[in-house]
Amino acid sequence: MSRIFIVITGLILFPALNNAQNLTAKEIMIKADNLQRGKSNKSQMTMQIIRPKWTRTISMKSWSKGKDYSMTYILAPAKDKGQVFMKRKNEMWNWVPTINRMIKLPPSMMSQGWMGSDYSNDDILKESSIVVDYEHKIIGEEKVSDLDCYKIEMIPKEDAAVTWGKVIKWISKKEYWQIKTEYYDEDDELIRTEIASEIKNFGDRRLPSKLEIIPADKPGHKTLVRINSATFNINIDENFFSQQNMKRVR
Amino acid sequence: MKKRSIILWSILFLVNTYLFSQEELKNWELSGYITNMQTVQFQNIDSNWINDNLIHNRINFTWYPNDKWTFKIAMRNRIFTGESVKLIPGYADLLKDADQGFLNLNRNIIKAQSAVLNTTIDRLLLQYETGKFIATIGRQRINWGKTFVWNPNDLFNAYSFFDFDYPEKPGSDALRLQYYTGIASSVELAANIKTIKNQLGNTEENKYTIAALWRFNKWEYDFQILAGYFENKDITLGGAWSGSVKNWDFKGEFSYLYPDENMKDTSGQFIASIYLGYMFPNSLNLQFEFLYIDIPADGITNFYQYYYQPLSVKTLSFTEYNLFSQISYPISPLLNASFASMYYPKIKGYYIGPSVDYSFTDNLYMSMVVQSFSGETPNPVTGIKERNNATFMFLRLKWNF
Numbered sequence: 001m002s003r004i005f006i007v008i009t010g011l012i013l014f015p016a017l018n019n020a021q022n023l024t025a026k027e028i029m030i031k032a033d034n035l036q037r038g039k040s041n042k043s044q045m046t047m048q049i050i051r052p053k054w055t056r057t058i059s060m061k062s063w064s065k066g067k068d069y070s071m072t073y074i075l076a077p078a079k080d081k082g083q084v085f086m087k088r089k090n091e092m093w094n095w096v097p098t099i100n101r102m103i104k105l106p107p108s109m110m111s112q113g114w115m116g117s118d119y120s121n122d123d124i125l126k127e128s129s130i131v132v133d134y135e136h137k138i139i140g141e142e143k144v145s146d147l148d149c150y151k152i153e154m155i156p157k158e159d160a161a162v163t164w165g166k167v168i169k170w171i172s173k174k175e176y177w178q179i180k181t182e183y184y185d186e187d188d189e190l191i192r193t194e195i196a197s198e199i200k201n202f203g204d205r206r207l208p209s210k211l212e213i214i215p216a217d218k219p220g221h222k223t224l225v226r227i228n229s230a231t232f233n234i235n236i237d238e239n240f241f242s243q244q245n246m247k248r249v250r
Numbered sequence: 251m252k253k254r255s256i257i258l259w260s261i262l263f264l265v266n267t268y269l270f271s272q273e274e275l276k277n278w279e280l281s282g283y284i285t286n287m288q289t290v291q292f293q294n295i296d297s298n299w300i301n302d303n304l305i306h307n308r309i310n311f312t313w314y315p316n317d318k319w320t321f322k323i324a325m326r327n328r329i330f331t332g333e334s335v336k337l338i339p340g341y342a343d344l345l346k347d348a349d350q351g352f353l354n355l356n357r358n359i360i361k362a363q364s365a366v367l368n369t370t371i372d373r374l375l376l377q378y379e380t381g382k383f384i385a386t387i388g389r390q391r392i393n394w395g396k397t398f399v400w401n402p403n404d405l406f407n408a409y410s411f412f413d414f415d416y417p418e419k420p421g422s423d424a425l426r427l428q429y430y431t432g433i434a435s436s437v438e439l440a441a442n443i444k445t446i447k448n449q450l451g452n453t454e455e456n457k458y459t460i461a462a463l464w465r466f467n468k469w470e471y472d473f474q475i476l477a478g479y480f481e482n483k484d485i486t487l488g489g490a491w492s493g494s495v496k497n498w499d500f501k502g503e504f505s506y507l508y509p510d511e512n513m514k515d516t517s518g519q520f521i522a523s524i525y526l527g528y529m530f531p532n533s534l535n536l537q538f539e540f541l542y543i544d545i546p547a548d549g550i551t552n553f554y555q556y557y558y559q560p561l562s563v564k565t566l567s568f569t570e571y572n573l574f575s576q577i578s579y580p581i582s583p584l585l586n587a588s589f590a591s592m593y594y595p596k597i598k599g600y601y602i603g604p605s606v607d608y609s610f611t612d613n614l615y616m617s618m619v620v621q622s623f624s625g626e627t628p629n630p631v632t633g634i635k636e637r638n639n640a641t642f643m644f645l646r647l648k649w650n651f
Contacts, residue, residue: 049583056583056612077612078281078650088433091470098310098418100391104472104492106499106527163531244382244430250279 025136025152029169031176033131035205038232040065044075045227052220059228063249067129069241073249084246095246102243133160134167144179145197147172164191177208190216202230282309282324287415287646289332293639302332306415310373318380322390324373324418330366342366351389352423352443352456372421382430389421392440394463394476395503396490399574400541400566402505402521403490405461405480406442408561412621414605415646434467444481457481469493476505481562483509484519499527505563519544519564534579541572569596584609599625613651619644 023031046059057076064070074083084095085105092105134154142151149170156162165186170179181194192215196208207230213223289302310324335341342361345368349356355374360367375388395401399411406422413419424442431437441460447453461478471493480486488505502525508518523541530536543566571594578588585608592601605619622641629636 051583054584056609078283079613079615081281082279091434091467093434100393101395102472104501106494106529107497239433242430242433243436244384248379 025138025150026131028138028150028152028171028176029131029134029136029154032169032171032178033129035176036178036207037064037067040234040236041230041232042234042236043227043230045225047226048224050220050222050224061249063234063236063240065236065238065241067132069238071241071246071249082250084249086241086243086246088241093243093246095243097247102246130154130167130169133157133162139168141173142170144170144172145195147174147177147179149173149179175206179208192216200227202227203232205232277314279312280310281651282307283648283650284308285415285646285648287644290643291334292641295641300333300337302330302334304331304415305329308418318378320375320377320379322373322375322377323371325369325371326416327367327369329360330368331364335366336364342368347447350420350444350446352445353389355389372418374421384426384428384430386426386428387424389423390426391419391421392424392426392442393419394474394490396472396474396492396501397503397523397525397539398501398527398537399525399539400523400543400572401503402523402541402543402563402566403474403476403488403503405459405476405478405486405488405505405563406440408563408566410561414619415644432467434465434472436465438463438465461486479510480507480564483511484564485510497528499525499529501525501527507564517546519546521563521566532579535577537574537576537578539574541567541574543567543570543572545570567594569594569599571595594625597625597627599623613649615648615650617644617646617648619646 040063042061042063044059044061046057049056049058058080059075060072061075062070062072068087068089070087072085074080074085082097084097086093086095090107092107094103094105095101096103134156137153137155138150139153140151142149149172152169152171154167154169156164156167164183165188166184168182168184170181171177172179177196177199178194179196183191183193185191192213195212195214196210197212198208198210199206200209202209207227209227211225211227213225215221283306285304285306287304287306289304290299291302292299305328307327308324309327311322313321315321330341330345338344342358345366346356346358349370353374355371357369358366359369371389373389373391375386375390377384377386379385392406393404394406395404401408406424407420409416409419422442422444424440426438426440428436428438439460439462441458444457444459446455446457459478459480461476461480463474463476465472465474467473471491473492474490476486476488478486484507486505486507488503490501490503492501494500502523504520504522506518506520521541521543523539525537525539527535527537545568546564573593573595574590575592576588576590578586580586585606587606588604590601590603590605594600601621601623603619603621605617608616610616620641620643622639624637624639626635626637628634
């Protein structure tokens with residue numbers, strides 16, 4: 001109930017907040033989140049898992065609507081091409097076309113590294129929301145990559161399905177890009193850092209197209225996500241996210 | 251000048267869009283793999299070792315002429331060489347017998363004393379989809395299973411868990427009609443013809459199965475209920491679920507088959523499997539499965555038959571109680587290790603299957619798999635129970651495209 005209320009309030013407030021001064025931490029987060037995700041989007045991205053001695057590449061297409069619905073189609077590697085993952089609210093399925101089987105995935109799969117990367121299923125399928133699942137506080141202003149940023153501390157709410165103890169985000173003041181994010185565990189130890197760069201045009205908006213995910217204390221390890229294309233606020237119905245469509249998309 | 255550059259840019263833009271949309275709308279897909287697998291098998295470590303090699307190529311081709319129609323063909327080409335080919339009489343014929351399709355899509359292109367080149371088309375289908383309705387005709391896989399190892403609901407194309415080198419599993423010559431009634435719910439009707447062949451005896455027998463399935467989603471669980479008539483003989487009822495308890499993956503399937511000829515006696519066969527799985531945050535994966543199956547009086551009791559014979563749901567195992575467990579762990583994103591085991595209390599038997607998979611590049615993989623069995627079975631001549639062992643070791647290199 002309260003979740004829905006917050007999201008709706010956020011959406012209603014959003015246009016009115018343009019150019020407003022003295023935004024609260026939550027308002028900034030809503031703007032950043034809306035910019036990044038839109039009400040819905042379709043995108044194609046490539047993920048590189050980089051280790052000191054090797055790299056592996058995964059590429060995928062995805063569709064999402066709000067935080068409740070998403071579908072991901074694997075384009076590469078060849079071994080996994082055609083596999084589809086779908087999330088609807090709390091449920092997740094995996095379509096494996098080679099054996100023609102629909103597999104219902106358990107919640108314990110959610111926090112797994114996505115196909116061996118530093119990204120988790122949660123990141124891909126957007127289980128938690130940076131707006132709804134945290135309490136936000138502006139703890140400073142800093143320059144990151146030459147951009148003036150708000151530094152915002154995010155503490156997960158007690159009932160939220162979040163594995164982190166604390167998250168700190170640097171959000172650019174003018175454009176609301178999520179330039180840098182630090183994830184801490186419950187003992188306040190830094191686990192990973194994300195750095196966004198290479199701003200590009202994606203239809204109606206400009207966004208960072210490159211995201212580096214760097215796990216702490218693992219030198220030479222990182223995961224590189226590149227958004228190759230993205231379209232926002234596409235006309236996509238909730239019924240798009242169906243088992244029938246999992247077998248059709250490509 | 252300005253005009254010209256505008257035109258030039260427009261052309262470039264158009265070409266670009268054209269190429270992009272070509273990419274987007276490519277109406278066919280080609281994929282597959284090539285493997286080279288070396289196998290060693292022996293009964294006991296100091297008994298005779300049998301060496302075999304298999305070169306295996308798979309090709310999948312799909313064509314989407316338009317939104318409604320899909321055509322799919324997939325074939326496996328396998329070159330068998332080695333001692334089994336030489337020592338087992340009629341090895342090439344057995345490969346043909348293993349194909350239970352009604353359509354004759356299995357050829358031994360080369361049939362030499364020590365080598366066989368076998369080509370099988372295991373998918374050949376035409377699909378029509380309009381709105382919520384899908385019709386598929388031809389050789390296809392109708393996968394009604396939910397659990398991991400044994401699938402009592404898999405009426406159309408049961409498979410052997412041990413056949414790890416065939417992840418696609420056999421297809422079935424069938425007609426399938428599906429209608430989606432919701433996001434995760436559908437009704438379907440399927441019918442197939444299976445031809446049990448015996449090249450040596452030169453006999454063929456057709457078996458028909460028809461069944462209806464209803465899938466629905468409730469309480470965040472997927473459920474299914476099925477009813478049908480199985481292989482000219484058995485009235486079949488079954489069901490399955492798939493969901494989770496806490497963070498555990500929880501799935502199950504059951505089927506009950508009874509011959510329509512003698513409905514009054516108690517010759518029905520009950521088959522059920524239950525699966526539990528758990529994945530730890532570090533990706534350590536635990537999987538357990540239990541199978542119960544009524545063994546008919548004329549059922550297989552010999553392990554070798556079970557290992558080699560193409561299965562039907564009625565012969566998912568050769569013993570009533572079966573326990574499976576598997577632990578797997580990605581030691582690194584490149585290296586995955588797993589250890590599977592099964593326990594068959596009735597024959598004091600077990601199976602152990604350690605395996606390792608390693609990724610050399612994005613598309614090149616190596617696997618090492620061991621399958622070792624032991625159990626007490628009656629000697630076919632004397633009838634006295636004796637312990638039988640069998641071990642298979644596989645080393646496989648696989649390139650996907």
